[in-house]
Amino acid sequence: MNVEEIKSELKKLFGQQIIFNQEFEYYAKTIKNLDVNLIVWCQKVKDEEIKPAFPDDFPDELVFIKKIGSSNRCLIIKIKNGEFKEVHLGDHDYYNKLTKVLGLKKSSYTY
Numbered sequence: 001m002n003v004e005e006i007k008s009e010l011k012k013l014f015g016q017q018i019i020f021n022q023e024f025e026y027y028a029k030t031i032k033n034l035d036v037n038l039i040v041w042c043q044k045v046k047d048e049e050i051k052p053a054f055p056d057d058f059p060d061e062l063v064f065i066k067k068i069g070s071s072n073r074c075l076i077i078k079i080k081n082g083e084f085k086e087v088h089l090g091d092h093d094y095y096n097k098l099t100k101v102l103g104l105k106k107s108s109y110t111y
Helices: 003-014 024-030 034-046 092-102
Strands: 061-068 072-079 084-091
Touching (some): 003 034, 072 092, 084 092
16 A cells, blocks of 8 residues: 555545644655554554543643554544544654653653
8 A cells, every 4th residue: 555545544534634744654655564554553543442642731632652663653643522633653753752742751861
């Protein structure tokens, strides 16, 4: 499945309002078996089979996180009493930055 087909499947699942981060296409092309792994996981997210994280800094949103391979991550952001709005796909550095912005991660340092 190519990137546009993956996006189309995710829009069918979550609605046409869903947006993708800028790096989505790059990572969608480089991650093996992304179509199968991501779409099955997203269906479970939609069916409420996966527990969300609750960001401290954005209390009206839910975040779902999936590790893909050793260094890639997928995050899906849903407005708590509404609809899914974003799908982010990126490497570990992108994931770290985004989770810090959301208030899900305070620091990468170990004390």
